[in-house]
Amino acid sequence: MDRTDTEKRRRALLAQTRSLYSEKSFSPAVHPRYRNAYNSLYGDGEDRESSGLFGLRVILCCLLFIGFVMMDNYDITVADVSSSQITEAVEEGVDVRTVWQEIQSLTGQEEAP
Incomplete structure (x- = not known):
């Protein structure tokens, strides 16, 4: 025992x-x-886990940029959107209030106070 x-x-x-x-x-x-x-x-080592997500984000951004460059060089349209339309959308300022009102008018909801 x-x-x-x-x-x-x-x-x-x-x-x-x-x-x-x-x-x-x-x-x-x-x-x-x-x-x-x-x-x-x-730190406790929790930062090491978030670095894996950062790498994934960098890879995703690189792929999107390569896709945009290919669209621009070869005059490709994806979902009826060309590279010039993407450039114009990025250059113009977006007013969040008007976009929110457009979304509400499409869904039929009333405006928030």
Whole structure:
């Protein structure tokens, strides 16, 4: 009976040690004593996950730009829109209030106070 208690205790300590030095939640190069100071200076590592989304956004923007350049060079229209129409739409200023009123008039809703 005494032997199983010590075995359970060793397994619990091993699991605790693995969780302390796990690479999933903390930087393995930082000693546990200094982990709070490190996290206050450099963050918990949540920024690393958002960088993956940034890369995806950059790739998407590059693809859209390449598509626009191809539309302009080869005079291609996509969904009855040409590159000159896209350029004109970007150059003109958009008034959000008038767009909102147009959307409301199309849906048949009343104006907001």
